[in-house]
Amino acid sequence: MIEGLLQMSALTSPVPRTDQTIVQWTATTPLDNSSRWLRKAQKRIQELAALPENWDSYGSRPIQPAAIKGAGDLIALLSQLRSAQPEIFPVPGGGIQLELHNRQREIEIEILPDGNIEYLITDDDGQMREGHVPAGSTGEIYRLIYWFGQEHSKTVGF
Amino acid sequence: MAQTLKLPKFDNPPLIEAALGIEFEPLQRWDILHFGLFWGQIRNKYPQYIIQPPLDSQLEVFGESNKQVTMTFPFVGPPEVRCWFINQPQTWLLQVQRERVVLNWRKTPAAGEYPRFHKLQTRFEEEWLQFRTFVKDNDVGDLKPLQCELSYFNHIELPDGWRETEILSSYFPCWTGGSSGSFLPVPEIVTINTRYTLPENQGRLHISMQPVFRHADAKEVIQLTVTARVLSDPDIQKAIQIAHEWAVCGFTDFTSSAMHDLWGRRQ
Numbered sequence: 001m002i003e004g005l006l007q008m009s010a011l012t013s014p015v016p017r018t019d020q021t022i023v024q025w026t027a028t029t030p031l032d033n034s035s036r037w038l039r040k041a042q043k044r045i046q047e048l049a050a051l052p053e054n055w056d057s058y059g060s061r062p063i064q065p066a067a068i069k070g071a072g073d074l075i076a077l078l079s080q081l082r083s084a085q086p087e088i089f090p091v092p093g094g095g096i097q098l099e100l101h102n103r104q105r106e107i108e109i110e111i112l113p114d115g116n117i118e119y120l121i122t123d124d125d126g127q128m129r130e131g132h133v134p135a136g137s138t139g140e141i142y143r144l145i146y147w148f149g150q151e152h153s154k155t156v157g158f
Numbered sequence: 159m160a161q162t163l164k165l166p167k168f169d170n171p172p173l174i175e176a177a178l179g180i181e182f183e184p185l186q187r188w189d190i191l192h193f194g195l196f197w198g199q200i201r202n203k204y205p206q207y208i209i210q211p212p213l214d215s216q217l218e219v220f221g222e223s224n225k226q227v228t229m230t231f232p233f234v235g236p237p238e239v240r241c242w243f244i245n246q247p248q249t250w251l252l253q254v255q256r257e258r259v260v261l262n263w264r265k266t267p268a269a270g271e272y273p274r275f276h277k278l279q280t281r282f283e284e285e286w287l288q289f290r291t292f293v294k295d296n297d298v299g300d301l302k303p304l305q306c307e308l309s310y311f312n313h314i315e316l317p318d319g320w321r322e323t324e325i326l327s328s329y330f331p332c333w334t335g336g337s338s339g340s341f342l343p344v345p346e347i348v349t350i351n352t353r354y355t356l357p358e359n360q361g362r363l364h365i366s367m368q369p370v371f372r373h374a375d376a377k378e379v380i381q382l383t384v385t386a387r388v389l390s391d392p393d394i395q396k397a398i399q400i401a402h403e404w405a406v407c408g409f410t411d412f413t414s415s416a417m418h419d420l421w422g423r424r425q
Contacts, residue, residue, distance in 0.1 A: 022213070023177045023179060023213060023253065023260050023262065023307070023309055024175060024177070024262075024309070024311055024383075025175055025177070025251050025262045025264050026174055026175045026264055026311060026313075026372070026374070027372075027373040027374065028370035028371060028372050028373065028381060029370060029371045029373070030349070030368050030369070030370050030371075031347055031368075031369040031370060031371055031378060032347045032349070032369075038371070039371055039376065042371070042373050042376040043376045045376075046375065046376045072373050072374065075373070076373050135206075139209045142209070
């Protein structure tokens with residue numbers, strides 16, 4: 001079922017409109033408008049960025065710059081899209097993982113050390129699907145988040 | 159303004175990003191496939207792309223309504239998008255959509271300091287020429303510029319107690335923080351939005367001061383955004399020049415002499 005929805009989503013899922021339709025490139029959020037979780041999440045990513053060599057005691061290298069940037073961009077995107085708060089974890093090898101859960105669905109997004117993204121989604125029926133997104137290609141990420149926010153709706157699902 | 163106007167210069171301005179662009183009449187035959195075709199021509203300079211929601215129209219309107227309006231162009235068809243094309247050090251960004259081309263420069267550790275307006279303008283004119291050629295060669299529509307827009311984004315680091323009236327006033331003379339009584343405490347958040355009409359309704363200058371949360375380093379800073387929009391003259395270069403003059407002079411007037419000293423004002 002997910003396969004069919006995936007194909008459909010490529011045709012029907014719009015790129016969601018956000019408040020960030022401005023020419024500015026540098027990501028910021030007005031203080032009077034920034035959610036507490038956004039600030040907390042960005043600080044969490046900064047903490048992960050400071051992890052030293054062998055932070056997991058199994059010889060992992062530090063979290064890599066491309067993963068830090070990718071995670072920061074993704075957090076900003078989630079905030080723009082009024083998403084739920086993600087949980088954020090370091091991944092041995094230098095990546096970062098974000099996890100989103102709601103009553104029906106789950107998404108695990110791993111930003112790899114080179115900035116590419118791998119994800120695992122679990123849909124309403126418990127079916128799972130993995131995917132890969134090249135660094136910087138946010139279209140599929142938009143659809144993932146859009147799908148996650150559309151509870152009970154399968155017609156525009158991922 | 160006279161063309162010989164000598165603009166203020168700063169050795170160390172708080173500039174973190176600049177954007178120069180042109181808004182034009184929507185290209186009638188622009189299709190989503192043209193993003194890819196155009197990218198094929200610039201991919202060597204901009205190897206990365208990101209799909210974004212489109213920018214709203216920001217045409218300055220004068221006359222009966224005398225207010226800024228956001229225009230939309232509803233039609234049945236594929237969703238409108240904007241495409242970001244980014245260079246390898248991630249210092250230059252070219253934004254393209256059906257009715258807009260914008261070139262951004264941003265400060266990064268690799269980029270160093272602002273390369274100055276002349277370089278931004280020169281690079282924009284190169285990209286604009288390439289886009290015009292692409293539009294013509296692919297018969298996408300008639301390219302009719304409507305407005306030029308120049309934005310400067312400045313970040314000012316916040317000292318302790320920055321919400322205190324004296325500190326904000328020392329940055330921005332227009333803010334006095336005054337009240338008629340003694341009931342109100344120090345504001346939790348102060349934002350300032352102003353706009354100014356250019357002579358003969360050539361366009362407007364918008365200045366906003368807003369405390370923001372910067373994602374890259376999770377810092378709270380004051381963002382001072384200065385945007386000059388100049389309705390298109392047949393001579394686009396002239397419109398860009400006017401926008402530049404107003405953005406620089408507006409920034410200088412809006413901020414205090416003490417800050418100018420801090421930023422190394424030379425003239």
